[in-house]
Amino acid sequence: MTNYVFPPHDPVxxxxxxxxxxxxxxRIYCIGKNYADHVKEMGGDxxxxxxxxxxxxxxxxxxxxxDIPFPPNTTNLHYEVELVVAIGPNLEVFAYGVGIxxxxxxxxxxxxxxxxxxxxxxxxxxxxxxxxxxxxxxxxLSKARIVLRKNGDIVQHGAxxxxxxxxxxxxxxxxxxxxxxxxxxxxxGTPAGVGPVNVGDELSGGIEGLQRITVxxx
Ligand code: MN
Numbered sequence: 001m002t003n004y005v006f007p008p009h010d011p012v013x014x015x016x017x018x019x020x021x022x023x024x025x026x027r028i029y030c031i032g033k034n035y036a037d038h039v040k041e042m043g044g045d046x047x048x049x050x051x052x053x054x055x056x057x058x059x060x061x062x063x064x065x066x067d068i069p070f071p072p073n074t075t076n077l078h079y080e081v082e083l084v085v086a087i088g089p090n091l092e093v094f095a096y097g098v099g100i101x102x103x104x105x106x107x108x109x110x111x112x113x114x115x116x117x118x119x120x121x122x123x124x125x126x127x128x129x130x131x132x133x134x135x136x137x138x139x140x141l142s143k144a145r146i147v148l149r150k151n152g153d154i155v156q157h158g159a160x161x162x163x164x165x166x167x168x169x170x171x172x173x174x175x176x177x178x179x180x181x182x183x184x185x186x187x188x189g190t191p192a193g194v195g196p197v198n199v200g201d202e203l204s205g206g207i208e209g210l211q212r213i214t215v216x217x218x
Contacts, residue, residue, distance in 0.1 A: 011183075012058040014086075015132045016095060017211055023086055023095065023133055026183030028056040029174060030082075030101055030122065034164050034189025041192045051165045051189065053174065054118050056101075060128040061185075064211070067218045068126050070199050074104035077217075079197050080190035081148035081156050081205040083141070085167055086133050087184040091175075093167060095133035096141065098205045098213045099187050100148070102127040105196075130185070131205070131213040139209040146191060148205045158191025160207070165189075 013022035031053060033039045036046035062068060071077060080101040088094025101122070108121035141160055148156035165173065170188060174180055197203060197217055204214040 009059075012061045014061065014063065014097065014130055017132050017134045019135075024183050025058040025061055025185055026181055028058060028060065028128055028185045028187065030054050030056060030187040031165065031170055031189040035158055035162050035191040036164060037158065037162070037192035038190055038194065041194070046164070051170075053177070054122055056123045056128050056187075060123060060126060062126045062129040062215060064129070064131050064213045064215070066126075066129070067216050068102075068129070070217050071102075071104065071124050071126070073120070074106055076104070076106040077197050078103045078105040078194050079148060079150070079156070079203050080194050081146055081203075081213075082187045082190050083146060083160055083207060084130050084133075085170075085186040085188060087171075087180055087182060087186070089182040091171075091180055091182075093136045093171075094182075095135050096139065096207070096210055097133045097185075098131040098146075098207050098210050099185075100129040100203060100205055100213060100215070101187050101190060102129070102197075103194075128187070129203075129213050129215045132211040134210045141207065141209060144208040144210075146205070146207045148193070148203060150195075150197065151202055155195055156191055156193035162191065163188060
C-alpha cells in the first residue's frame with residue numbers, strides 16, 4: 001500500500017438514477033460555441049466559428065439540490081445550461097446528465113480582450129452543477145429539448161439536435177487531442193439565452209428523459 005504524506009481526497013462522484021453505485025468523476029471537458037444561436041448572441045459568426053474546448057476541475061461539481069454561495073470576484077455570474085455526457089470504461093457514452101456551466105462573464109470578457117486564459121472565468125469553486133446521471137441506453141435524446149428556468153421563468157431553450165458538433169464528433173475531436181478515460185464528463189455547450197444570476201435566484205435545468213439540475217444561490 002502506498003504511503004501518502006496526507007490522506008488523498010476521495011474522488012468526486014455523481015449519483016446514477018436507479019443504481020446504488022456512483023459515477024467517479026475524473027476530468028471535466030467543456031465545449032464552447034456549440035450552438036449557432038449562442039455564438040451569435042456572444043457577438044460571433046456561427047458560420048466561421050469552430051467550437052472550442054476548455055476544462056474545469058472535477059472538484060467544481062455541485063449536485064442537484066445544493067445551495068451555491070455566490071462566487072467572489074464577479075459582478076456578472078452567468079448560467080449556461082448544457083447536456084453532460086459521462087464516459088464509461090470502454091470509452092462509450094455511459095450516461096447523460098444536465099449541467100450548468102457557471103461563468104464569471106466579466107472575467108471572461110476581460111480575458112478575451114487581452115487574449116488570456118479563461119481559467120478564472122470558468123474553473124472556480126462550485127462552477128459545474130450536474131444532475132443525477134441517467135444511463136445512456138435507457139433514453140433516446142435525438143429529439144430532446146433543453147430548457148433552463150430561472151425562478152420558474154424559461155430563460156434558455158433549444159434542441160440538442162442544434163449542436164454544431166454532435167456527441168460522436170466531440171468525442172472524436174477530444175481524443176485527437178488528449179486521452180479520454182472512464183469517469184470523464186463532457187459539458188457539450190449551451191443554446192442561446194445565457195444571462196445573469198444573483199443571490200436568491202434558483203436555476204432549474206431540464207432535458208426530456210433526464211433528471212433535473214436545480215441549485216439556489218445564497
Ligand atoms: Mn458553456
